[in-house]
Amino acid sequence: xxxxxxxxxxxxxxxxxxxxxxxxxxxxxxxxxxxxxxxxxxxxxxxxxxxxxxxxxxxxxxxxxxxxxxxxxxxxxxxxxxxxxxxxxxxxxxxxxxxxxxxxxxxxxxxxxxxxxxxxxxxxxxxxxxxxxxxxxxxxxxxxxxxxxxxxxxxxxxxxxxxxxxxxxxxxxxxxxxxxxxxxxxxxxxxxxxxxxxxxxxxxxxxxxxxxxxxxxxxxxxxxxxxxxxxxxxxxxxxxxxxxxxxxxxxxxxxxxxxxxxxxxxxxxxxxxxxxxxxxxxxxxxxxxxxxxxxxxxxxxxxxxxxxxxxxxxxxxxxxxxxxxxxxxxxxxxxxxxxxxxxxxxxxxxxxxxxxxxxxxx
Numbered sequence: 001x002x003x004x005x006x007x008x009x010x011x012x013x014x015x016x017x018x019x020x021x022x023x024x025x026x027x028x029x030x031x032x033x034x035x036x037x038x039x040x041x042x043x044x045x046x047x048x049x050x051x052x053x054x055x056x057x058x059x060x061x062x063x064x065x066x067x068x069x070x071x072x073x074x075x076x077x078x079x080x081x082x083x084x085x086x087x088x089x090x091x092x093x094x095x096x097x098x099x100x101x102x103x104x105x106x107x108x109x110x111x112x113x114x115x116x117x118x119x120x121x122x123x124x125x126x127x128x129x130x131x132x133x134x135x136x137x138x139x140x141x142x143x144x145x146x147x148x149x150x151x152x153x154x155x156x157x158x159x160x161x162x163x164x165x166x167x168x169x170x171x172x173x174x175x176x177x178x179x180x181x182x183x184x185x186x187x188x189x190x191x192x193x194x195x196x197x198x199x200x201x202x203x204x205x206x207x208x209x210x211x212x213x214x215x216x217x218x219x220x221x222x223x224x225x226x227x228x229x230x231x232x233x234x235x236x237x238x239x240x241x242x243x244x245x246x247x248x249x250x251x252x253x254x255x256x257x258x259x260x261x262x263x264x265x266x267x268x269x270x271x272x273x274x275x276x277x278x279x280x281x282x283x284x285x286x287x288x289x290x291x292x293x294x295x296x297x298x299x300x301x302x303x304x305x306x307x308x309x310x311x312x313x314x315x316x317x318x319x320x321x322x323x324x325x326x327x328x329x330x331x332x333x334x335x336x337x338x339x340x341x342x343x344x345x346x347x348x349x350x351x352x353x354x355x356x357x358x359x360x361x362x
Contacts, residue, residue: 030056030074031222032187033112033180038218038251039191039198050245051226053233055098061107063247066237070108071098076184080116080136083151092155093162095175112178114187117142121150137177144175188219203259205359210262213295217254222246259360260353261305263287263294269351272323279344286345290352304341307334308349323351 034049034057041047041059048063056074060066073091075081086092095109111117116136123133133148145152156170163170182190195218196211225244241247266287275283293301311334317326327347331337334346 028223029076029114029182029184029187031219031226032182032191033057033074034222034246035218036180036182036191036194038246038248039194042198042248042251046248048241048245048247050240051222053231053235053240053244055095057112060104063241063245063249066104068107069098069104070106070110071095072110072112072178074112074180076113077115078184080118081113082118082120083147083155084120086111087155087158090162092175093159096159096163096170099171099174106174108176109174110176110178112180114180114182114184116179117177119147119151121148121154123148123150138179140179142177142179144172144177199255202255203360206259207262207264207359210258210356213262214255214258216295217258218246218251221250221254260309260356261294262356263290263348263352264355268355269348272351272355273327273347274322274324282344283348286342287348290345290348300338300340304338304346305349307336308346309353312350312353317354323354326354327351 030051034051037057037059038047038049046062048060048066050058050060054069055071057072059070059072061068073095075086075091091111095111098109099106116138118134118136120132120134122130124130135148144155147155152172153167155172156167159165159170160167192212192215195215196208199206199211199214225246228243231239231243235243266284269287270280270283273279273283308330311330315330315333317323321329324347327350328343330350331343331346
């Protein structure tokens, strides 16, 4: 097991760095699972996904005026997770508490695991002797009510005791176990491939660079929402949406911007711009500046991009106009020209937008 030594109170202490890494990876896995859900639900729901506020992951059916909500807890293990653990650790009881919120109608209460869910009960055999009966649930979705009736009763009794209500009043109809396809060591790779497949289905000519840009932007946004801690538990829905939520419209905006702002290979820009030899040398130098600016998304670059795109939308290119001439025209009407970004740099940005627009239309 990987260990390192640190000095604490003047004495060397061994620290299990592997365990710490696994804990962090499981925490990060919630972000990957949320993106996985954002992709799955994209065509069906105008959703809002909230991280680490109401629960590990919370799904609203609308990002402005939601009517229904689903709450999910995510638990991970390298082997399996027992439903008995879910009972003793109060995971199920915590989910049940969500039914007490009268604001929204609860659609689903989910326990998400990356591994099989183990359900063990004591039953009597034909010989009258008790023995353990175990089943591992590996399906994508399994309602709790499909568990062995003995376990269903055990769940109800535990919730009834914790809530101080009658067992007959306990409703498990909204509970479901979900087995994610993500794994602890490979969750990022798996969800990145899923996103790439989704994007190629939407835009067959999308580049690998564009898909990676969208993936990075989504993971960054979700991670920031997950890690934001300065929000009161009684914050308004609008506050939660702003600080802890990612909507379908946010996802669409990132895709849209990344599709326009992605930088094609220099050879393709060169073909569209028909550079002279001298122009090509200058453009190649500016191209090396554009690439890190696009990936870094500094505020100064973002402001330039928005300005250039706005001018392009207000001044479309005619069929008779060469791309180089169009770039010259757009640069000529740009307000508040920045000394940081010269005409060649802006021309590469405009050509990239035109190429990306063409890719989307074919």
